[in-house]
Amino acid sequence: MARAPAATRTRALEAIARELRARVATILDANRTDLVGAEQRGLAPAMIDRLRLDEPRVEAIARAVEEIAAQPELVGRIERAETRSDGLALARMRIPLGVIAIVYEARPNGTVDAAALCLKAGTACILRGGAEAFAANRALGAAVAAGLAAAGLPPAAVTMVPSTDRDAIRALVQLDDLIDLCIPRGGEGLIRFVAEHARVPVIKHYKGVCHLYVHAAADVEMALDLAENGKVSRPGVCNAVETILVDRAVAPAFVPRLAARFAELGVEIRGDAEVGRLGGPAIAAATDDDWAAEYLALIVAVRVVDGLDQALAHIERWGSDHTESIVTADPDAAERFLRECGSSTVMHNASTRFADGGQLGLGAEIGISTTRLHAYGPMGAEGLTTTKFIVRGTGHVRT
């Protein structure tokens, strides 16, 4: 795969997009089988939402593959070329990382995103989807295999593990002579299982406890809109807002309106004493468990803070290094927040829901890293590559 020409890999990506569109009925049939099974097993509504495909979602998956195909080629790209004063020419050349194992749950789009990003990066991949999405993953995997074959690439370049039990994952993540990196995506249980058994390097994030921080100088209308978008637009995903921090100065203007808006939207608020006082009797009392919670549901924790320092300290203590956003009209406060908050994605006056590889220009994401080694934040095709040093001389020796 590393030596397959860029044009061949691009042809394969375009063929995969075509195959997805041609097979949409089959894919949705398979997805319905999965959804029936999920309902029978009593999966949480947020999980079922992640699982669900429809025509627009399949079209979005196909379009994401085309966007990845259209991105500039990565493999063999020369970076940072410079020539020393003695004429020795230095550069770096971008190369694939190797063989990637991706272990994921629900989200059948994971199958295609992963395959497409690995193809773009010139790496082979081994995909192990969840039992919940077994039928859809098979249908999507068949589309990928057909696309690879159409471009003359070996279908084994994207290998689907047919087993859905955890022993298969355990065996997979111990193959450190064959696999260069494992990326688990899913619930905290899955990720801890992988981290615990892996002998291969793992890039992971356990959870997304994303904060919206309503600074004293916030535009209250904007803050309400960002709170609603962050919490309600898709509560089951990791970039949804889980905690809202509100500066004491703006709390009287913001909290009552938030309480009214969220009551209408069916969002439960769990607040500290001040939020309870300002928000009315419907506010439940928050405990430390709420500050740590990734609800993935229509629940939000709200806390009043005494300014930027306390907000940063709260995020450092309770956050998950995923995504935090400040709402403020004060450029200095925004700048300090962007610089000092250590999370992998930090925003100003924008919805945390943008923390996603597709939205942040990566075409699609293979995962999100909340640890700083190799990748931090959403990770696209480039995260599946590295660089080697290239040196060109004319007989240069070191004296």
Add this chain to the structure above:
Amino acid sequence: MARAPAATRTRALEAIARELRARVATILDANRTDLVGAEQRGLAPAMIDRLRLDEPRVEAIARAVEEIAAQPELVGRIERAETRSDGLALARMRIPLGVIAIVYEARPNGTVDAAALCLKAGTACILRGGAEAFAANRALGAAVAAGLAAAGLPPAAVTMVPSTDRDAIRALVQLDDLIDLCIPRGGEGLIRFVAEHARVPVIKHYKGVCHLYVHAAADVEMALDLAENGKVSRPGVCNAVETILVDRAVAPAFVPRLAARFAELGVEIRGDAEVGRLGGPAIAAATDDDWAAEYLALIVAVRVVDGLDQALAHIERWGSDHTESIVTADPDAAERFLRECGSSTVMHNASTRFADGGQLGLGAEIGISTTRLHAYGPMGAEGLTTTKFIVRGTGHVRT
């Protein structure tokens, strides 16, 4: 450290360089104590060479610190800024990796290089040098501490572990809640010990089995010079040439002259049958152990190959992903070698001895990675940083 202004960290680096120069007599005294101990314990000559300091080497260490100080600031650097069509502004901001543990043997310059690169990167570090260099490391560590204090930074930002036994290393590399990365530098035994016991991520290279490949279209004079420089200029280091591959077409012109030159230089050649035939009776017969050997001594393995493909296959089988160099006047062969050889540094018509962070423009190196995750090849200050995503909106919500 992450929030210390760039100017403060630069002042500390400049003060460290001054302290090193002011303390050169003390440092060399301490080094002499170490050298006497090393000779008493019968350390190999190559190891003693790594250990040895003299005035020019201390001056070189001080100058490397100044070079690092003069490099552009990394922390807070904005990269890849772009604005989406909807006005949402995306960028990445470079940030420190965290707390780095560095475990190293011999080479007392490791103490200062590591401290300086971590300072540049805004990370704190914990340094654990080898027993062989205990006295020199203490003297160098005192210079570093004095430099930090002069700039008003806490001396604990560079913490030296005072123990030289392996239990201290074991305890250190298990502190995964405190340490973000461990970089071991030294012999294969040390590195395997760290890799085996680590709970923190480890960036490592086990050995440097570097190849010089004399292609059919090589300039024989140049090839001889690169062979000599690669093998003889400093045989005890990891970028020294360990194996020379020679195309069959050029072997009759190259091998006898190499044998003569290396006989004069006191280098033992271990060759395959063809090399033995061309090089004369002084050539010992090579075994598979020789293809795998990192001699770190005046010994070299030499093998005749049937062209580029066989050379690449030999390197893939026996190499260590460190550094390989092709000697050729044929630009297509050079291009193929540069592209297809998967090692972390790949060269054309240049000595493998350039594979070093200082030589490759990194100021100094904190280590060399021969695994592809996070860093591949020599690793400088930038390797001790990562980036976070920065998003600036004007109330953008995701629809």
